[in-house]
Amino acid sequence: MKSLFSAIGKWITEKSFISIIFIILITVIMVIGATKIEVKTGQDMMIPADDPVFQDNLRFQNEFGGESIFVLLSGDKEKILSSIDEINGIQTELTNNPLIDNVFSPASIVELAVDKAQQQQEAFQQQTNQAVDAAVNQAIQTAKEQGASEEMQAKVAEETKLQVMQQIEIQYGAQILQMEKIGEPSLSNETFVKTVLFDEKGNVQELANKLLPQNGQHAVMVIKLAGNLSIDDMNQAVHDVETTFQDKGINGLESLVSGTPKLTQAIQDSMTKDMAVMLGLSVVLMFVILLIVFPVKWRLLTLPIVLLGIVWTFGLMGYLGIPLSMVTMAILPILIGLGADFAIQFHNRYDEEFTKSGNAKESVITSIKHMGPAVGIAVITMAAGFITLLVSKVPMIQDFGKMLAVGVFIIYILELFLMFAILNIRDRNKSQTVKKQHSNKIEKALGWLAKKVVANPLIVLLLAIGLSIGSFTFEDNLRVETDIEKLMPQDSPALIGLNKIRDTIGSTMEMNFMIESEDVTTPEMLQWMEEFEKSQLNKYEAIESSTSMASALMMMNDGQLPDNNDQINQLIESLPEAMKSSMITKDKKMASITFSVKNMGMEQQKELIEAIENDIQPPDGVEVTSTGMMVLAVKSISTLTDNRHFSTFLGIGAVFFSLLVLYRRIKQALYPIVPIVLVIGWSAAMMYFLDVAINPLTAVLSALILGIGTEFTILLMERYQEEREKGIESKEAMVTAMTKIGRAITASALTVIGGFSTLIFSDFIMLRAFGITTVLDTMFCLISTLLVLPSIIILFENKWGTKKIKNAQTE
Numbered sequence: 073m074k075s076l077f078s079a080i081g082k083w084i085t086e087k088s089f090i091s092i093i094f095i096i097l098i099t100v101i102m103v104i105g106a107t108k109i110e111v112k113t114g115q116d117m118m119i120p121a122d123d124p125v126f127q128d129n130l131r132f133q134n135e136f137g138g139e140s141i142f143v144l145l146s147g148d149k150e151k152i153l154s155s156i157d158e159i160n161g162i163q164t165e166l167t168n169n170p171l172i173d174n175v176f177s178p179a180s181i182v183e184l185a186v187d188k189a190q191q192q193q194e195a196f197q198q199q200t201n202q203a204v205d206a207a208v209n210q211a212i213q214t215a216k217e218q219g220a221s222e223e224m225q226a227k228v229a230e231e232t233k234l235q236v237m238q239q240i241e242i243q244y245g246a247q248i249l250q251m252e253k254i255g256e257p258s259l260s261n262e263t264f265v266k267t268v269l270f271d272e273k274g275n276v277q278e279l280a281n282k283l284l285p286q287n288g289q290h291a292v293m294v295i296k297l298a299g300n301l302s303i304d305d306m307n308q309a310v311h312d313v314e315t316t317f318q319d320k321g322i323n324g325l326e327s328l329v330s331g332t333p334k335l336t337q338a339i340q341d342s343m344t345k346d347m348a349v350m351l352g353l354s355v356v357l358m359f360v361i362l363l364i365v366f367p368v369k370w371r372l373l374t375l376p377i378v379l380l381g382i383v384w385t386f387g388l389m390g391y392l393g394i395p396l397s398m399v400t401m402a403i404l405p406i407l408i409g410l411g412a413d414f415a416i417q418f419h420n421r422y423d424e425e426f427t428k429s430g431n432a433k434e435s436v437i438t439s440i441k442h443m444g445p446a447v448g449i450a451v452i453t454m455a456a457g458f459i460t461l462l463v464s465k466v467p468m469i470q471d472f473g474k475m476l477a478v479g480v481f482i483i484y485i486l487e488l489f490l491m492f493a494i495l496n497i498r499d500r501n502k503s504q505t506v507k508k509q510h511s512n513k514i515e516k517a518l519g520w521l522a523k524k525v526v527a528n529p530l531i532v533l534l535l536a537i538g539l540s541i542g543s544f545t546f547e548d549n550l551r552v553e554t555d556i557e558k559l560m561p562q563d564s565p566a567l568i569g570l571n572k573i574r575d576t577i578g579s580t581m582e583m584n585f586m587i588e589s590e591d592v593t594t595p596e597m598l599q600w601m602e603e604f605e606k607s608q609l610n611k612y613e614a615i616e617s618s619t620s621m622a623s624a625l626m627m628m629n630d631g632q633l634p635d636n637n638d639q640i641n642q643l644i645e646s647l648p649e650a651m652k653s654s655m656i657t658k659d660k661k662m663a664s665i666t667f668s669v670k671n672m673g674m675e676q677q678k679e680l681i682e683a684i685e686n687d688i689q690p691p692d693g694v695e696v697t698s699t700g701m702m703v704l705a706v707k708s709i710s711t712l713t714d715n716r717h718f719s720t721f722l723g724i725g726a727v728f729f730s731l732l733v734l735y736r737r738i739k740q741a742l743y744p745i746v747p748i749v750l751v752i753g754w755s756a757a758m759m760y761f762l763d764v765a766i767n768p769l770t771a772v773l774s775a776l777i778l779g780i781g782t783e784f785t786i787l788l789m790e791r792y793q794e795e796r797e798k799g800i801e802s803k804e805a806m807v808t809a810m811t812k813i814g815r816a817i818t819a820s821a822l823t824v825i826g827g828f829s830t831l832i833f834s835d836f837i838m839l840r841a842f843g844i845t846t847v848l849d850t851m852f853c854l855i856s857t858l859l860v861l862p863s864i865i866i867l868f869e870n871k872w873g874t875k876k877i878k879n880a881q882t883e
Contacts, residue, residue, distance in 0.1 A: 077444035081437035081492070085500070088493040095490050099380055102387025109390045111303065111340050111397075120465055125699070125707045132586050132699045133299025135657050136664050137173030139306065139332045139701065141313055142580060143293040144573045147325040152284070152291045153266055155322045156182055157259040159291065162320055166295060167650065171309040174650035177293040178269060178283045182259050184648055185268040188628075189257035191646070200240055207236045279627060282617070282668075285577040291325075292577055296654060297333060303340065306333045330569035331580070332701065335557065338566035342835055346401070350830045354408045355379070357826035361819070362412075368423040370498065374823075377490055378411035381483035388482065389475055397468040399772070402831065402842060403475050409827025409850075410454075410780070411483040413820035417447050417787060418491045420816035432499035436492045444488060446790040449734050450783035451484045453744070456726040457778035463719050469772055476779070514818060515811050521858060522810035526803040529863035536860045540753030546760035547717075553765035555674050555705065561835035574671065579616060581672075583681065584700030585665040589693060592656065592663040593644065595635050598622045600691055601665060602633055608687065614672060614680055620665040621655045669702075678706045720774040724749060727778055731786075739868065743789055747860035748781035751852045758848055767838045770845055780824060781853035784817050785861050792865060802869040806862050814858060821854040 084091060119126045145152065145159070160179035167175050211232035215225045255261050269280050269288070276284045283292045297309050310333050317327045355375060362371045385407055394400065421443045425435035458480070461473025525532055553559065557567060574580055589597060601622035609615055625643050626633055634640045644652065656663045669680065681698055690696045724745060731741035752774050764770060791813035795805035828850060831843025 074441050074445060077448075078437055078441045080444065080488070081440035084440070084489060084492050085433045085436050085496050088496045088500075091489045091493040092497075095380070095486065099383060102384045105387030105390035106383060107390065108393075109386060110393075110395045119704055119707055120467060123465075123707070125703060128586065128697050128699045129701075129704055130300055132584060132664070135662055136299070136584075136654055137296040138299040138301055139297050140580070141295040141297065141310060141329060141331040141333055142570070142573050142577075143295065143313065143317065144328040144330075144576060145291040145293070145322065145325045146289065146328070146576075149288040151324045152178075152288060153269070154262050155291075155325060156265050158322050159293065160259050162316060162322075163293065165320070166313065166316060169309070169312055171298055171301065171305055171312065173296045173298045174653055175293060175295050176283070176650055176654075178280055178291050179259060180648055180650060181280055181283065182265050182268050184651075186257045186259065186264075187646065187648075189264075193251075193257070200237075203240070204233050204236050208232050282577055290576055292573075295331075303336060307337045307340070310334050310337050328569050328572065330566055330573055334566040335560065335564070335570065338564045339556070339560050342561050342564065346834050346836060346839065349833065350405050353830040353833055354405055354827050357829060358408070358412055358823050361822050361826045362416075368419055370495075371419070373491070373494060374412050374415040374419065377415055377487055377494075378408055378483070380490070381411045381479075381486050382407055384482045384486060385475065385479040388478060394471050394475060395468075397471065399466075399468040399472045400475060402839060403472065403479060405827040405830050405843075406476065406776070406846075407479045407483060409824035410480055410783075411487065412823035412827065413780075413783065414447055414451075414484055415487050415491055416820045416823060417816050418443055418487060419495070420813075420819070422492065422495050424812065426495075426499060430502075432496050432502065435499075436496050440488070440492060442790075442794065446787055447484065447488075447783075449731070449790070450786045451480050452734065453727045453730045453782045453786065454480050454779035456730040457723045457775050457782070460719055460723040460726050461772055461775050463722060464771070466771075472772060473775065476776075480779075514815050518814040518818070518858070519807060519811040522807040522814070522862065525810075525859055525862045526806050526866050529866040532859050532863040533867065536747075536750050536856065536863075539757075540750040543753040543755075543757035547756040550756065550759055551763070551765035553674070553767050559767055559836060559838035562837065563835070579669060579671045581669050581677075581702060582700060583667045583669055583677075583684070583698070583702050585667075585684075585688075586697045586699050587663040587665065587690075588661060588695045588697070589691075591660050593621065593640055593660050594637065595633070595640065596691065597663075597694070598625065598633055598640065600694075601663070602626065604688070605665060605667075608667065608684055611687070612680060612683070614670050614676070615667045616670060617668045618665060619655070619668075621663050624651060624655060666700075674706060677702060681706055720752065723775045723778050727782055731782075740789070743861065743864055744782045744785035745778075746864060747785055747856040748778055748853060750860060751777055751781055751849065751856050754852050755845065755849050758852075759845060762844065764841045764845055767841065770838075770842055773842075773845060773849060776846065777849050777853060780850055781856065784821065784853055784857040787813055787817060788857055788861055789865070802866060806866060810858060810862065817857060818854065821850055825850050 121127075145155075156179050159177055160183065163175045163177055163179055166172050208229045211228045212225050215228045220228065254264050254267055257264050259265065269277055269284060271277055274287075276287055283294075284290070285292065295313060297306065301309065310329070314329050317329065321327060358375060358378075359372065362374060382404065385403065389396075389400070418439065421439040422435050425438045426432065429435055429438075455477040458473045458477040461476075462470050464470055464473070557570075560567065570580070587597075587601070591597070598621065601620050605618040605620060605623060609618060621644070622633065624647060625640065628643045628646065629639075634643055644656070654664070667684075669677075672680070681703060685698055688696045728741050728745055731744060732738065735741055755773060755777060758764075759766075759770065788809060792805055792809040795808050796802065798805075800808065825847050828843055828846040831839045831846070834840050834843065
């Protein structure tokens with residue numbers, strides 16, 4: 073292997089300019105690819121597309137619409153009543169938008185009442201006419217039989233008509249008077265509107281409670297979007313709604329638009345902003361760290377090379393169609409940190425060799441010969457650990473693992489060729505006198521630490537193992553958090569607006585059930601739906617209300633379920649299209665039941681869904697499926713936690729297997745892993761005491777720790793082997809290795825920490841928590857590398873002779 077890297081080193085020294093030109097051309101191509109990246113924040117990033125729960129939700133949204141936008145109209149009660157017609161006009165305009173499935177508001181209830189009142193008036197008029205005609209005809213027939221003249225018959229008819237009308241007035245006079253007092257049933261008739269929406273005491277009717285909260289001080293419009301919209305279409309729908317209210321706002325009423333689609337848009341905007349902030353902070357922090365802890369010439373060369381590596385990685389993401397999500401956006405600071413790590417290792421070794429030899433070509437070849445395989449092995453083991461994230465059921469975690477694995481290879485190859493090409497061009501015409509190397513403060517401190525560790529290896533190892541075993545006990549007590557509202561920026565205007573709406577109208581949380589049968593409108597099916605709704609409302613306090621075709625028809629039929637198909641069909645036809653389409657499909661083979669539930673945590677949601685599912689006992693031939701966004705969110709908990717421990721063990725196994733193939737010795741495969749496995753235990757305790765929940769990002773910590781930590785341990789072990797091959801005694805070799813490579817590892821760890829620490833400044837709580845934990849975990853990896861690995865090697869050195877070390881080298 074070293075002969076291969078020596079050849080690569082020779083090629084770079086001879087073709088430095090060609091390497092740089094070729095890299096520039098690839099960079100241009102990758103910049104174009106980076107512009108193709110899409111941003112995705114939907115549930116399809118949390119649940120696999122082939123998951124039955126996800127597929128059920130697709131079908132449900134196709135039939136009953138998707139997410140809801142809420143518009144809160146606030147003002148004087150009388151102003152709201154007088155604005156119902158204007159609200160209806162806006163509602164009609166929004167309904168014509170192809171991105172919107174249906175709209176429901178107080179105007180919908182009034183419109184329904186208008187239709188019903190007009191039907192009743194027509195029916196009453198028809199019945200009156202029929203009664204008059206029947207009485208008059210009977211009177212004329214009797215008069216004829218009695219031999220009355222035509223003049224007399226006409227008189228009898230007129231008298232009979234007058235009598236019938238008087239009887240009707242006596243019988244229905246109060247109702248007729250009330251109707252006349254109310255006036256014409258229409259949305260512009262404020263008296264009629266008030267009668268529909270409020271009772272005699274001035275309180276909101278039960279049917280309109282949710283739409284006229286705080287006894288009519290507000291009005292709510294619920295806008296259900298078309299099902300399964302893309303992020304861009306959802307953002308466009310939000311924009312259309314906001315624009316409509318800006319252009320056609322109602323004087324005297326304030327409007328507030330919010331809801332999950334608005335949150336999605338806010339998250340997308342915040343992600344874009346955070347990416348720019350993280351990139352800027354990463355560069356600044358690395359600049360400072362490199363100046364302080366990496367005392368070599370052109371120490372800032374690392375920065376532009378790392379940024380090129382980021383461009384290449386994100387360009388490849390664009391070409392491969394891998395979206396930017398709340399998890400994959402964390403690739404940016406991670407690769408910045410790891411890229412700086414690789415660059416520092418290469419630059420540090422070159423500086424060490426050039427200081428000794430004063431010859432650029434020789435320094436490049438020697439550095440690549442030793443550091444190329446060492447860092448390459450670390451990259452392979454990193455990628456092996458990252459790729460095990462593919463066993464996760466969460467798509468964005470799978471994308472995260474894939475792109476990290478690919479990203480570290482891209483940055484490794486780029487830095488190997490570009491870093492040494494630039495250094496070779498810089499120094500190849502220089503004639504430098506070989507200088508005696510002097511230890512700086514960091515090297516002196518590491519030398520002192522190395523002597524202490526190699527003198528007390530057993531104590532260090534036992535202490536580290538004891539702490540890790542104790543820490544692993546906290547693993548099963550960690551919280552799980554997948555609620556996007558708790559992971560996104562808490563000062564987001566969209567979230568603040570949604571919470572204001574909730575404070576006003578109550579919970580906006582809904583649980584949906586999809587009912588499938590040959591005909592969901594039969595009296596038997598409606599009876600089952602009504603009984604199911606009622607039983608759940610009575611059983612669970614968390615359920616505030618329910619909506620279904622059964623409850624809608626009861627509302628239309630004076631609180632009674634119709635008991636025959638003709639009446640059922642007639643009532644269904646009389647329902648407003650917006651209400652009907654959200655409850656039943658046109659072919660009558662699918663219906664929905666929606667429970668409005670109180671705001672609660674994810675675990676409580678999961679318990680409630682499971683409890684209701686256990687209560688479902690549908691009739692034969694009927695299938696009932698829980699679905700909707702709440703069910704998807706709950707499902708995401710299990711997708712996040714399932715296989716998490718298995719993934720950790722698989723990652724350890726993948727790293728071990730990779731090292732075993734590369735080194736062909738069990739001990740050398742185990743030495744780099746053991747210190748990092750201990751770190752995984754320490755990390756669990758740290759998360760527990762800092763109350764950091766498992767979220768879509770912290771769920772990947774084990775793979776990340778394995779990737780970062782094994783690189784540190786491999787580099788130290790490789791340098792130790794190099795010193796031992798020179799015939800140096802084991803303890804002295806370890807002190808030398810820790811002193812020389814320890815400086816670069818420390819600088820690498822600090823740059824990685826610098827990259828991760830930018831996450832702490834993110835507005836996303838999820839990224840902030842991830843930043844805190846990765847900063848501390850990277851520090852743990854550094855500590856374990858400098859304390860635990862030397863202790864293990866020294867303790868087992870008597871069984872691992874110099875000859876065996878030489879034989880184990882990868883040639």
